[in-house]
Amino acid sequence: MRTGGLLGLLVALLTLPVAPSAQAGDILTEMSAGRKYALQSKAASDEAGKPVCASAQTEDAGNQAGKLRARTDCGVPGSLGARETFTLHTGDKGARAALRSEANGLYVSAEFHDTDTHFGMLRARQDGSIGNWEQFRTVDLNDGWFALQYTFTEGGVSRNYYVSAEINSNGGDEGLLRARATTTPGSWERFKLLRIDSPSRPPAAASTPKRSIQALTWNTCSNNGACAMNEFSDDAFADAVVQRAADARADVIFLQEFCEKLAKPLEHRLEARFDGGADTWDVRFAPIQHQMAGTKDQWAQKSCGRNRGAYGVAIAVPAGNTWYEAVELESPAGKERRTALCAAVPSWAVMACTAHFSTGGADYDDPERDDQQAQASYLAEQAAEYAGYRPVLGGDLNASPTMTPEGSSVPVLQPLYDLYKECDQPANRLTTANHKLDYIFAPGTATWSGCALGSSAANPSDHIPLSGTVTLPAR
Template structure:
C-alpha cells in the first residue's frame, strides 16, 4: 500500500514551507503541473553513480536550455522527482518530471558538448525522443539506453565537465560505465491520519466505468470540458453523491472534473484524485504508468470526495505478469471516519489477462487487507470488478468475490442486474453493519459502455 497526503490547504501549507526553504531563483517553477498534480503512485529520484548527486531539471533556464537534466542536486524537491511511464507495455520507458508534468526528451539538435542532452520539456504524448530502455547495470543500478538514427547510446552524466555543463545528462556513450549508471530511489510516502469518532451518517455513493481511453466509446472523443460536464451531469442525475468512484480514467481529466463539480451552486470544494494502472518494465520488475491516448496523461482509476483533510493511498494489486498491473485508490476522510476506495480488477476468463481468475481472488484479498489495515475507518468501496457474483475460478471453489461478501454488504446484493451488456460487473460495498437504503443503476450507459451505479448507505455509529 502506498500513501499520499493531500488537500488544498495542506498543499498551500507545503508550498509555503518550500518557499521558505528553497532558494528564490527556483520558486516560480517548483509548483507541480496542475493537470498531473492530482496523481498518486510511485515516485522516484535518480541518483548518478558518477557524481553521487540527484538528477535535477533546470526549470529556471529559458529557450533550448529549459528543463535540461544535470546530476548535481544535494536534496530532493519537485525538480528532482520523476515518475515512470510506458506506451509500449513496458518495452520502453519515459521519465516525467513532477514539477512541470513534462516528459524527458533526448535532444540531438544541438551539437558539440551538448549533443544528445536530456531535457524535461515534452508536454505532448510520448514520442520516439522520449522512449528509453531501462537496462539493469548491477548493484541495483540501471543504464538508460536510447536509440538515435539506428545507433544505440547510453545516457551519461558528464562528470568531468565544468561550469554549467558539469553533470549534464547526455545520450552519447556506447558502453556502460560508472557515468552511465543511475539508481532509482523510491521516494517515501506520506504519513497516515487518524479518524474522528465514527458518528452515524448517510452517504450517497456512485461508481462509473467512464471508458475514457477506449476508441469504441463515445467518451473517448470528448474534450476535457465535455468529459467533466458529462460526469458532473451523471452525478447530478444520481442525486449528487458525496463519493464518486471512476474507472478507465485518464489522469489529466481529474482537474477539469474537480472544477466542474465545484462550479455547481452549493457544491462546496471537491478533491478529485487519480492512481495509475501500470505495466512492468521489461527485465526490471519496475512498474511504469500506462499512458492514455490523446495526451491525457496516465491511465487508471480516480475518485472524488469533498475537499478536506484527506489522505490518499494507491494500493497496488497483485496482477498477472506481463499484463496490466492493477491499482486501487483509497481516500481516508477523517471527519466521516470513512475510507473510500475505487478499483478496477483484471479482466478474467478464457482469452483475457486472468484466464483462471486466480489473480482476481488475490485482488479481493489485497484490497480487503488494505481496508482492514485502517482501523477506525469504515470502508466504502466499489468499481468495475470484472466478475459476476457467482463466477468462480477455473479451479473451482467459492465465487471470486466471496471475500468481499463475507465482510461487507453490497448495494445491489441478491440481484444480477447487469451493468455491462448482460453482466453484473460494477459494485458498491459498505461495512456489514451498514444498510443500503437505496440502490439504482442508470438506464443508459451514456457515452460509456458501462452503466453507472449509485446508492445511499446508512453507516451506524461505532
C-alpha cells in the same frame, strides 16, 4: 455498447455552468498516487562522497528550462523535492519508458536536434505525446546499476546513445545529463531508480454521528476507442461525469478506465456545478502499470493516449481529504498490474476506495480467475486496515457475483461479500450488456437504500453507472 441518444445527453449538459478545464498554474498530473522515483547517478557525488540524484532545473529559461543535472544529495531525508522526483510512463507495455518530472509535469526529452555541446541534453520539457526522444530502454549492467539507452534515428539510420552524467564538465554544465555515449557504459553512464515512498498512514479519523453518504461508481471507458467517451473533449468528459453525479446526488464518486489529466477538469467542473464553490472537491488518481523490461521492481504507468497522461482509476471526494494511497494489486505475470486507490475523509471517518480488477476468463489476462480472487481478498483486508475509518468501496471488479475460479466452488468476490454489504444485493442488476461487473460495498453494519442504475439510453460508456445511499452507524 450504447452510443445512441447522445442528443438528450448534450441537451442536459448545456444546462451546466461554465467552468474552466484547468486554471492558471495547474499541473494536471499533481493529484497522482503513482510510484515515484529519484534518478541516482553512480559517477556524481557531493563533497562528502555521497551519490547524488538528478534534478530538473525548472528555474532555467528558454532552451535551458528543465535540463537535468546530477546535483542533489540522495542520502539526506527530505533532500529530494519535486525537481528530483520523477514517474515512469510507457506506451508499449514496458519495453520502453519515459521519465516525467514532478516539478512541472513534463516528459524528459533527449534533445538530439542540438549539434553543439548540448547534443542529446535531457530536459523536462515535452507536454505532448510520448515520442522517440522521450523513450528509453533500461539496460541491466549486472552490478546493481543500469544504463539509460535512447535511440536516435536520422536519414533512416538508427543509433543508440547511453545517458551520461557529465562530471567535471566545463562551461557551467557540471553534472549535465546527455544521451551521447556510444561505447560500453562506464561509471558516468550508471544509474539507479530509487523509489520514493509516500507517508504510510492517514490522519486520525474523527468521531462522527450516524451519517448517510451517496456513492456513485462508473467505468467511463475513456481509453477505449470503441466508446464515445474516448472521443469526448476534456470538458465534455467532465460534464458527462458531473451530470451523473448530479443525478445520483453523489458525495463520493468512484471512476475506472480514467485518464490522469482529466482529474483537474473534472474537479473544477464538480465545484462549478455543486453548491460550495472552489476548493470543495478533490479528484485523485492512481495508475495501472507495466513492469519495465529487464528490471525486477521498476514499474511504468500505462499511457492513456491522446496526451491525457496515465491510465487507471480515480476518486472524487470532499476537499477535506488530505491523504490518499495507491494500493497495488498482484496481477497475472506479464500483464497489466491493476490498482486500487483509497482516499481518507477524516471528518466522516470514511475511507473511500476505488478499484479495477484484472480481466478474467478465457482469452483474458486471468483465464482461471485466481488472481481476481486474490485481488478481492487483498482489497477486502486492506480497506479494513485503516484504523478508525469505515470503508466504502466501489469499482469495476470484472467478475459477476457467481463467477468462480477454475476448479473452485468459492465465488471470485466472496472475500468482499464476507466482510461487506453490496449496494444492489440481492437484485444484482446487469451493469454491462451481459453481466453485473460494477459494485459498491460498505461495512456489514451499514444499510443501503435507493440503489439504482443510471439511464442506459444516452450512455457513452459500455458500463452503466451504479449509485446508492449508504447509512453508516455512529463512530
